[in-house]
Structures are given as structure tokens and as C-alpha cells.
Amino acid sequence: MKIALEHITHAYDIDILHDIDFQLDGYHSVAIIGVSGSGKSTLIRLMSGLEKPTTGRIRIDDLSVDSEDYKRHVGFVFQNHNLFPHLTLKRNITLILEKTRGKSPEEAEKIARGYLTLLHLETQMDKLPKNVSGGQAQRASIARALSIDPNIIFLDEPTASLDPILTYEVLEAIKNLKSLGKSFVFVTHVLSFVREFADYVIFMHDGQIHEHGLPSILDEPKTIELKTFMDKVK
Ligand SMILES: Nc1ncnc2c1ncn2[C@@H]1O[C@H](COP(=O)(O)OP(=O)(O)OP(=O)(O)O)[C@@H](O)[C@H]1O
Numbered sequence: 001m002k003i004a005l006e007h008i009t010h011a012y013d014i015d016i017l018h019d020i021d022f023q024l025d026g027y028h029s030v031a032i033i034g035v036s037g038s039g040k041s042t043l044i045r046l047m048s049g050l051e052k053p054t055t056g057r058i059r060i061d062d063l064s065v066d067s068e069d070y071k072r073h074v075g076f077v078f079q080n081h082n083l084f085p086h087l088t089l090k091r092n093i094t095l096i097l098e099k100t101r102g103k104s105p106e107e108a109e110k111i112a113r114g115y116l117t118l119l120h121l122e123t124q125m126d127k128l129p130k131n132v133s134g135g136q137a138q139r140a141s142i143a144r145a146l147s148i149d150p151n152i153i154f155l156d157e158p159t160a161s162l163d164p165i166l167t168y169e170v171l172e173a174i175k176n177l178k179s180l181g182k183s184f185v186f187v188t189h190v191l192s193f194v195r196e197f198a199d200y201v202i203f204m205h206d207g208q209i210h211e212h213g214l215p216s217i218l219d220e221p222k223t224i225e226l227k228t229f230m231d232k233v234k
Pocket residue numbers: 012013016034035036037038039040041042043
């Protein structure tokens with residue numbers, strides 16, 4: 001995956017991201033870490049094209065993140081599963097495939113079943129989100145993100161609302177997706193997962209990319225801010 005962040009700033013009522021200028025090429029699983037409020041979610045939303053930066057330009061795999069071509073080929077998994085509550089896990093997927101990808105009901109059913117099975121939800125697919133565990137619902141939302149056959153999947157703290165056992169379950173499921181040959185950009189506080197799954201790490205501090213490098217930066221932080229962060233989350 002090729003990431004080009006060109007002088008990105010972003011403000012809500014105050015400035016959140018401050019002139020991020022950053023290029024990366026050749027990595028497939030990029031973790032974004034940092035303390036709460038450092039701008040991780042904002043950055044991943046901008047990279048996925050969900051929101052536009054106040055100034056600057058983002059290109060990923062040589063496509064502007066504003067372009068329809070880019071948006072059609074990215075999936076996003078939110079902190080909470082964001083499934084439609086009145087639809088079964090399976091229908092949450094088939095609806096999107098039918099409405100946004102022009103799939104026939106039969107094709108959509110086949111794709112949904114395939115990804116739900118990959119995420120070990122074959123016995124849960126006809127249930128409503130409220131009738132499955134938080135981890136199962138989150139795995140269904142990962143299946144939904146995969147179902148559109150994205151090149152890149154963005155995950156914003158996919159286990160934020162889960163207890164340690166469900167967190168483990170969801171992170172194991174994500175690890176198993178590595179063989180699909182997709183790229184991943186994810187925000188997480190679970191450093192053991194970063195060490196196992198990421199091939200590159202971005203550490204955000206105060207709205208900037210403060211330190212970045214291979215996962216080994218976690219063991220040998222160069223800045224006091226990353227060192228302090230590591231001491232806190234250990
Ligand atoms: N929609 C919004 N409107 C106004 N301010 C926002 C909005 N979204 C985020 N912020 C503010 O922007 C700053 C960065 O938020 P962001 O969610 O990107 O940080 P984060 O590092 O992902 O934090 P967390 O780990 O708590 O999710 C915070 O101060 C937050 O309050």
C-alpha cells in the first residue's frame with residue numbers, strides 16, 4: 001500500500017491535526033497508536049475518505065481519497081459494530097451488496113454466507129445483532145466490510161467496546177485475514193496485537209505523527225512521548 005499525506009490539517013472547532021506530511025510505501029498492515037485525543041480516529045477517517053481534511057491532500061495507492069474509484073475499494077470497521085439493528089447479520093451484508101454493488105439476491109447471499117463463515121458465524125447469520133455477542137456482531141461488521149471486496153480495510157479501535165475475551169476473539173479473527181492479501185490500517189490500544197499484526201507503526205501525539213517505523217520502535221522508542229505512552233499502556 002502506498003500512502004501519501006500531503007500537508008494535512010484538520011479542525012473541528014479547534015485544530016486537531018497539524019500539518020501532517022508523510023509518505024509510506026510497501027507496507028500492508030499499518031497500526032496507528034497514541035493516547036486518547038491524539039487524533040488517531042480523525043486521521044483514519046480522513047485516510048478512508050469518510051471525512052475531508054480542512055487542508056491538504058491524501059492519495060492512497062495513487063488515488064485521491066475523494067475519488068469514487070477509491071471509495072468503492074475501501075471497507076471501514078467502526079468502534080461499535082454499526083450494523084442495522086432490525087436486520088439479521090446476513091441481511092446486513094446482502095442489502096449492501098444488492099443496493100450498492102448491483103448483486104442479485106442469489107449472488108449476495110452466496111458472498112454473505114462465505115464471509116460470515118470465514119468469520120466463524122455460520123450458526124449466527126440469521127440472528128439480529130441484539131441476539132449475538134458484541135464480539136460476534138463486530139465480526140459480522142468485519143464480514144460486511146470484506147464483502148465488498150475492498151483493497152484496503154480500515155479498522156478504528158474494533159475492540160473498543162469489548163471485554164478481554166471478546167477482544168481476543170475479534171483480534172484472532174482479524175489476524176486470520178492476513179492471507180486474503182488485503183491491506184489494513186487500524187487504530188488500537190492492544191499493543192500485543194500491534195506487535196503480531198502490524199508491519200509498520202505510526203505513533204500520534206498532539207495531532208501529529210510523532211514517531212513512526214517498524215514495530216520494533218515499540219521496544220526502542222526514540223521520543224519521550226512514545227516512551228511515556230509505552231510505560232502507561234504496558
Ligand atoms: N466530530 C468532532 N467534533 C468536534 N471535535 C471532535 C470531533 N471528533 C473528534 N474531535 C476532537 O478531536 C480530537 C481528536 O479526536 P480523535 O477521536 O481523532 O482522537 P483519538 O486519538 O482517536 O482518541 P480516542 O483514542 O479517544 O478515540 C479530540 O480532542 C476530540 O475531542
